[in-house]
Amino acid sequence: MRLADLSKRSGVSTATIKYYLREGLLPPGRQVNATTAEYDEDHLRRLRLVRALIQVGKVPVATAREVLGHVDDDSLGRTVRLGAALWALPQDAEPDEADPAVAAARVEVDRLLELLGWETSRELAPLSPVHRSLVVAVAALRRLDYPWDAELMAPYGELMMEVARRDLDFMETHASEAEKVEMAVAAAVLFQPVLRALHRLAQEEESARRYGIE
Amino acid sequence: MRLADLSKRSGVSTATIKYYLREGLLPPGRQVNATTAEYDEDHLRRLRLVRALIQVGKVPVATAREVLGHVDDDSLGRTVRLGAALWALPQDAEPDEADPAVAAARVEVDRLLELLGWETSRELAPLSPVHRSLVVAVAALRRLDYPWDAELMAPYGELMMEVARRDLDFMETHASEAEKVEMAVAAAVLFQPVLRALHRLAQEEESARRYGIE
Numbered sequence: 303m304r305l306a307d308l309s310k311r312s313g314v315s316t317a318t319i320k321y322y323l324r325e326g327l328l329p330p331g332r333q334v335n336a337t338t339a340e341y342d343e344d345h346l347r348r349l350r351l352v353r354a355l356i357q358v359g360k361v362p363v364a365t366a367r368e369v370l371g372h373v374d375d376d377s378l379g380r381t382v383r384l385g386a387a388l389w390a391l392p393q394d395a396e397p398d399e400a401d402p403a404v405a406a407a408r409v410e411v412d413r414l415l416e417l418l419g420w421e422t423s424r425e426l427a428p429l430s431p432v433h434r435s436l437v438v439a440v441a442a443l444r445r446l447d448y449p450w451d452a453e454l455m456a457p458y459g460e461l462m463m464e465v466a467r468r469d470l471d472f473m474e475t476h477a478s479e480a481e482k483v484e485m486a487v488a489a490a491v492l493f494q495p496v497l498r499a500l501h502r503l504a505q506e507e508e509s510a511r512r513y514g515i516e
Numbered sequence: 517m518r519l520a521d522l523s524k525r526s527g528v529s530t531a532t533i534k535y536y537l538r539e540g541l542l543p544p545g546r547q548v549n550a551t552t553a554e555y556d557e558d559h560l561r562r563l564r565l566v567r568a569l570i571q572v573g574k575v576p577v578a579t580a581r582e583v584l585g586h587v588d589d590d591s592l593g594r595t596v597r598l599g600a601a602l603w604a605l606p607q608d609a610e611p612d613e614a615d616p617a618v619a620a621a622r623v624e625v626d627r628l629l630e631l632l633g634w635e636t637s638r639e640l641a642p643l644s645p646v647h648r649s650l651v652v653a654v655a656a657l658r659r660l661d662y663p664w665d666a667e668l669m670a671p672y673g674e675l676m677m678e679v680a681r682r683d684l685d686f687m688e689t690h691a692s693e694a695e696k697v698e699m700a701v702a703a704a705v706l707f708q709p710v711l712r713a714l715h716r717l718a719q720e721e722e723s724a725r726r727y728g729i730e
Contacts, residue, residue: 313615350660357609358656381723388716395571401527415717422724423717432716439709442572446564446702448686450710459714461675466718470726472662486723488660490716495653496664497715498708500673502602502646503637504680505704509595510636512684 305331308341312349319349325363327352327370351484359491365392373483380483385426387487393431397438407441413452418459465493519545522555526563533563539577541566541584565698573705579606587697594697599640601701607645611652621655627666632673679707 309316322328328348331339348370355361355369372378372386397404411433415424427433443450469489473482523530536542542562545553562584569575569583586592586600611618625647629638641647657664683703687696 354656354660358653380727384723385720388719420717420721423721426720432713432720435709436713436717439572439706439713442568443706446568458711459718462711462714463718463722465715466722469719470722486719490719492653492657493715494708494712495649497672497676497711499646499650499653500676501679501707502704503634503650504673504677505602505683505700506599506640506646507634507637508677508680508684509598513594
């Protein structure tokens, strides 16, 4: 298809598509003559992921480029490829090691991974920005005197494992290796707004049930 | 306590505390003489919430001020107060009503609320920015051909209701009405990084279990 059709089918303006092409977020089309390039279904799929990362996931353009670079790197095995893409996604602030709440949070996160039996996460802990994000988030809760310990977190960990299993099951229905990793990244980014919105809706709902609306 | 002690106990620099005071995020201390003000435990607690909103929740200063304004508004009932605070939190982009994925997402979200029996959420749907966020997030998934329908979402909705019940149970252990609403807002903002980090960790873990690491 031509650029105009790619724009029509994706709902992304031609100016934005050209910007994504220039920024290397979308691979170039097949040049048919000096002024015309041809795009295919892979471009359409990639364009949807780029929009999802940037517009829904609020991922900066440079970060999206890095994540997609890992997705496309077929020299890597699937776990490393997915891990590299997930590790490149925006993370929270780094933990302040001088803060006693951080030390306490780290103890609880370590106990949590032991409770859950997440052996790889325990091994990768010193390297993983995702692990550090969890420590930061738990430290913030503990500083607010939220009794957020390993036992309290374990059921949420189990649920998130259910979500991850569904992600990977879904990933496995996809054809190419790049497409599989692409789906898992989309899931990691796009599920968050759904879970967040569901959480807030549930708060409203439960508050109305308990206290009424007046 | 003096400003210096408030800084020491909270781990927030005096310059940042002064900035929060100027911005109206923190109520002024009790003036004891021309150059000295006295702060109490309420200031410390509020300061922790402000840090949580801004540093962990990435909430802009102006938004944090609006959220805290609702938290402090004791002319409102608890549900409305909590709702106003939650509705003031940053939401996702507005749905594009011309997009067929948005129309399809709205149908699924309506079916979801019916399945879950969330009556208040159904009634408030036309007004609620949280409801709109959910429609936007589901539309983004459907555009990526993620089969995200009411049946698939219902178990996550049930879990988020469990989370919300724990939030409100915890809220009820707090003394003042403002403090209760404050806790619920902190939970809505601070649980997200924990859930997100747990989700990504679970993806790594499950990927390593299925495909090994190499």
